[in-house]
Amino acid sequence: KQEVTQIPAALSVPEGENLVLNCSFTDSAIYNLQWFRQDPGKGLTSLLLIQSSQREQTSGRLNASLDKSSGRSTLYIAASQPGDSATYLCAVRWYNTDKLIFGTGTRLQVFP
Amino acid sequence: EAQVTQNPRYLITVTGKKLTVTCSQNMNHEYMSWYRQDPGLGLRQIYYSMNVEVTDKGDVPEGYKVSRKEKRNFPLILESPSPNQTSLYFCASSNGQGAYEQYFGPGTRLTVT
DSSP: OOOEEEEOSEEEEETTOOEEEEEEESOSOEEEEEEEEEOTTSOEEEEEEEETTOSEEEETTEEEEEETTTTEEEEEESSOOGGGOEEEEEEEEETTOSOOEEOOOEEEEEEO | OOOEEEEOSEEEEOTTOOEEEEEEESSOOSEEEEEEEETTTEEEEEEEEEETTEEEEOSOOTTOEEOOSSTTBOOEEESSOOGGGOEEEEEEEEOTTTTOOOEEOOOEEEEEO
């Protein structure tokens, strides 16, 4: 069964820290992986999309890496700010399906 | 502005009363889908559509119907809502070609009493 797991479920860090969020997936035959941000009670905002042929993608202070062989992706946030506080979700699409499978997310709190 | 819109944003209804949640996108996307989000279970796909008149079941389709008569619209229909369908619902769309980056609507919070 194709599954996506995110650990930890919650993370609290002081402002300024660099941090890493983890996403694991079964079955390495992925088409792409997408990282989202969700603010409380709001919709999802796409942060980064990594195609299966790519190793990483960067946007500002965010860097997402992909290691298909180990079934992992990491989202690196540099110099975290209170405004980064949100839930971060990763989602995977595999080649043999048109479905997008989500992890349960990591709830991040950055305190001043 | 490129966006996915959903209506209503909030809905409280009673068991058995048919309802429709509308979803519309203005990006000419081919792929549209519906998700529900529940605490501890994350986002689960209900139905998706690869193009007009083409729909397929996701992971949790029971109790829901969809239709795709036009490219821009993908309504979610609950013929006889039950309390276990109380949830936060999201519509999403993506370009069927290329990157498949998903764009999400703002969500519809449904309560069935």
